[in-house]
Amino acid sequence: MIADFYRDRRVMITGGLGFIGSNLAIRLVELGADVLLVDSLIPEAGGNFANIEPVKTRLRVNVADIRQASTMNYLVQGQDVIFNLAGQVSHIDSMRDPHTDLEVNCRAQLTLLEACRHHNPAAKVVFAGTRQVYGRPDALPVTEQHLVRPTDVNGINKAAGEYYHLVYNNVFRVRACSLRLTNVYGPRQLIRHNRQGFIGWFIRLAIENREIEVFGDGSQVRDFVYVEDAVDAFLRAGYCGSCDGEVFNVGGLEPITHRDLVELLIDVAGTGRVRYVPWPDDKKRIDIGSFYSDSSKFTRTTGWHPSVDLREGFRRTIEYYRAHLPQYLEAA
Numbered sequence: 001m002i003a004d005f006y007r008d009r010r011v012m013i014t015g016g017l018g019f020i021g022s023n024l025a026i027r028l029v030e031l032g033a034d035v036l037l038v039d040s041l042i043p044e045a046g047g048n049f050a051n052i053e054p055v056k057t058r059l060r061v062n063v064a065d066i067r068q069a070s071t072m073n074y075l076v077q078g079q080d081v082i083f084n085l086a087g088q089v090s091h092i093d094s095m096r097d098p099h100t101d102l103e104v105n106c107r108a109q110l111t112l113l114e115a116c117r118h119h120n121p122a123a124k125v126v127f128a129g130t131r132q133v134y135g136r137p138d139a140l141p142v143t144e145q146h147l148v149r150p151t152d153v154n155g156i157n158k159a160a161g162e163y164y165h166l167v168y169n170n171v172f173r174v175r176a177c178s179l180r181l182t183n184v185y186g187p188r189q190l191i192r193h194n195r196q197g198f199i200g201w202f203i204r205l206a207i208e209n210r211e212i213e214v215f216g217d218g219s220q221v222r223d224f225v226y227v228e229d230a231v232d233a234f235l236r237a238g239y240c241g242s243c244d245g246e247v248f249n250v251g252g253l254e255p256i257t258h259r260d261l262v263e264l265l266i267d268v269a270g271t272g273r274v275r276y277v278p279w280p281d282d283k284k285r286i287d288i289g290s291f292y293s294d295s296s297k298f299t300r301t302t303g304w305h306p307s308v309d310l311r312e313g314f315r316r317t318i319e320y321y322r323a324h325l326p327q328y329l330e331a332a
Contacts, residue, residue, distance in 0.1 A: 005239045007032035012079040014038045014066050014086035014112065015047070019189045020128065021061030022051030023060060023083045024234055031235075035059040038066060038075060038086070045088075046190035050327035058096045064196040067108045072115035079120060081238040084112060084165075085128040087158065094154035095286065105157035106164075113168045113236070114278075120176055126237045128248065129178035131293055133159040140255075141220075141294040144180070144247055152286040162247065169245040177243040179233055182251045182293050186313060186318035191328050199224065204328075206265050206272030207321055211238040217278045218259030223252035223292035226308035226316075236286060245299060251293035253306045261310070269316040 011028055015021045017036025028035050041063055052059065061105040064071045066086050076082065087105050088094065093149040094101035109127075118125050133148045150156045165176040185199045194201035205212045225233075233250045237243045255265075266272045269309055279287070308316075321328065 002239050003031050006081075006235065008034065009080045010034045010036070010078055010236075011081045011083070012036045012038060012075065012090075013083045013210065015128075016085070017047035017049060017051055017061065018085065019046045019051070019186075020184060020227060020230055021083070021236075022048075022188050023186065024083060024231045025052060025083070026055050027060045027231050027235065029055040033273060036075070037061045037081070038064055040086070042064040044193070044195075048188070048327070051188045065108075066100055066112055067103060068157040069111050069303055071116065072111050074121050076112070076115045076120045076123060081121050082116070082123050082125045083111070083128075083234055083238065084109070084125055087128065087149075087161070088154065088195070089130070090154065092195050092282065094157070095282070101153050101157050101254050102214050105154070109161040109164050109326065113164055113174060116174045116300070117168060117172045119123065121172065122172065124238055125174060125176040125233055126243075127164045127165045127176060127178040129180040130155070130158050131182045131249065131251075131291060132288070133162065133180065134288070134291075136288045137291055139293050141251070142249070144249055144297055145295045151288055156321050166245060167249070175220055175232055175241075175244045177237055177245065177317070178247045178292070179223065179237055179250045180247055181230060181322065182231045182249070182291070183222055184222045184227055185224055186317050189317075201316055202265060204261065206269040207325065208317060209271040212262055212266075212272055212274045212279045214258050214262055214274055215277060217281065218262070220258050221255045221290035221292060222258070222261070223255045224313070225250060225252045225306055226313035229306040229308055233298065233302075234301075236304050240302045246266060246301070248298035248301070249293040249295045250298060250304075251295045251306075253309055255290075255292035256310065264310060265314055268311060300304050322329075
C-alpha cells in the first residue's frame with residue numbers, strides 16, 4: 001500500500017542532499033515518486049551530490065535556502081508530501097553560534113510552514129525531530145509523555161521547530177507530524193568531522209584504522225537506528241493520516257553501551273582500536289547521559305519496526321564507505 005501511495009506522487013525533501021534525505025530520495029525514486037530535493041549546501045553540513053549518484057538523472061535538485069520565503073512559496077506548490085529534514089544538527093555548533101541555529105531550526109521552519117499555509121495547504125509535512133528535546137531522561141526507555149526540557153540550544157530550537165509543525169496542523173490544517181529520531185547511522189552520513197554526532201565519526205576512525213576515543217568508562221547507553229529503517233519510518237509517516245498532529249519516537253532495536261558498541265564496530269571492520277578518555281567540559285555540560293527510546297506508539301500507529309541490527313548495519317555501512325571514502329572526506 002505504501003509503495004502504491006508514492007507512485008507518481010510529487011514529493012519534496014528539504015535537506016535532500018544530506019544523510020537521511022538522500023537515502024529517502026533514493027527509496028522514493030525506486031517507488032516511482034516525482035522527487036524534488038531542496039538543499040542549501042551549507043559548508044560543513046552534510047549535503048553532498050555524491051549521495052544521490054545512483055538516481056541523479058531521475059530526480060530534480062534545487063540548491064536553495066529554505067529561509068528564503070519567495071523561494072519556498074514557489075517550491076511547495078503542487079507538492080503532495082514534504083519531508084522537512086533541513087536543519088542544523090550539531091549540538092556543539094549550536095552552543096558556539098546560537099543565532100545561526102535559531103535561524104535554521106526555527107525561522108526556516110516557519111518559512112516553510114507559512115509557504116504551505118498560503119500556497120499549498122493540502123500538503124502533508126513530516127518533520128525530522130530529535131530525541132534531544134527530552135534532555136536528561138527521568139526513566140528509561142523514554143516515551144513521548146516525557147517532559148521536553150533540552151540541555152542545549154539545538155534541542156530548544158528543534159523543539160520549537162517541532163511545535164510550529166503541530167500548531168500549523170491544529171490551527172491552520174496543514175497536516176504535519178514529527179519523528180523524534182534517536183541516533184541514525186548508515187551510508188551517506190557526514191564523516192568529515194565529528195560535530196554532527198559521534199557514530200559516523202567512530203565509523204570513519206575504524207575504517208581508517210585509527211584510535212576511537214570513548215568518553216568516560218563506556219558505560220553510557222544509547223540506541224541506534226539504521227538509515228533504511230529511518231527511511232521506512234518517514235515513508236509510513238507521510239502515508240498515514242493517523243500520524244497527523246502527533247509526535248513519535250523512532251528508536252533502535254535494543255540499547256547498547258558505548259563500550260560494547262565500539263567493540264562491535266572494531267570487530268565488524270577488522271580495524272581500529274579504542275581508548276577511554278575523560279569527558280571534555282564543553283561536551284559533558286550538555287550531555288544527556290544514557291538514553292534509549294520507546295517506539296511502541298509509532299509501531300501501533302503505522303506498523304513500523306526496525307529490522308536491521310547493529311552488526312548488519314555496520315557491515316553495510318563499512319562496505320559503502322570503503323567503496324566511496326574519498327567522496328566523503330575533506331579532500332573531496
